[in-house]
Amino acid sequence: MGTEFNDLFEEWAEAYDSFVEGQDPEYKEVFARYEAILDRVVQQSFGNVLEFGVGTGNLTKKLLVSGRNVYGIEPSREMRRIAKQKLPVGTSIREGDFLSFAAPADIDTIVSTYAFHHLTDEEKRLAIEKYGQLLREGGKIVFADTIFTDREAYDKTVQTALAKGFTNLAADLQREYYTLIPIMESMFADYGFTVTFTRYNHFVWVVEAVKNSERGI
Template sequence: MGREFVDLFTTWADSYDQSVSGHDDEYREVFERYDDILNTVAEKAGNVVLEFGVGTGNLTKKLLERGKKVYGIDPSAPMREKALEKLGDSVSIQDGDFLNFPLPDEPIDTIVSTYAFHHLTDEEKEQAIGKYGKLLCKGGKIVFADTAFADQEAFKQMIIEAKERGFYQLAEDLEREYYTTLPALEKMFTKHGFSVTFTSLNRFVWLMEAVKQ
């Protein structure tokens, strides 16, 4: 499950916050309205939250500021260290990933993640959603903000555009990682008992809000 990208996460640890702040031209549109995206996810979360892909702790900080109890999961030791430097001992962040993770010691009502779910293949995404469907009670939510595409043609066009603009690293990322489409995601969520809505947050990122039925 995305563990093949752990070395990449380690490379990003020192530069991630600079990139999301708009200082990297190549990824500026990917992280456009980044603060608003985090606030949107945090506002939709319930009271006891399981967060996957904590990274440097930016979403975690938003959740804690709103009084949420957060159980953080991240497979990268350098990322966990960065997050704990930012957050102190106000949160528990443990080693794990979307499919293999320590369970919280109390029931959770929301599972959240930003910019991370695309590190799973579609098969792994469905496995993860199936696990969450068993973990959450009726009314529990999955709130993800991640890069996805309306269809395969839109995905291919974004790669072409990145190359035309000289954004070769972005194009490489798009071709290497496991980006999927909204119809594929809707099928996964529906199969495992969720009602899901999608809201565009920028040219790359969609809000996925799924409620357990």
């Protein structure tokens, strides 16, 4: 993952929590059922958790309350600052991203919300390969992110956003790297994961991948 979105992360930091609370009409549907999405990620995680894209710390806080050991990775300095204000002193949040990070050797679950789309499909594949090497059999990846069933669904979503005058949302959809379910399913299968997709709103699916073997590694 390059640094092309770092300026955006810094821009969004102060306003991010207002978005997730549904205060911006452009992004209200993107964050519909937000708490349920975070709760699902927490429920499907276990043990020592590596979290990518900590953001303002909303998922991290839930993970800690549920008794998980969390090692957080976040590229934005401003996001890290806000997260640390919410979280217990000593919570581990390090600078890094999906592909460039330092992590403990003993990781059971890798989680992320609203962030994996910042990687190109090639970068997503590299990341999944790396996580397959990091996790033991039975380890899990649990991501919540915007994904589309097919290209037609993606195109229709962009056109609907434009028709509603949601120009910022349309620009985000066209600038970032939203992938398709069949592509992501194939990536996980190639590195020995069984994956399921559960839809939570028009945009967001929770992706749960369990490592079954060393196949592909």
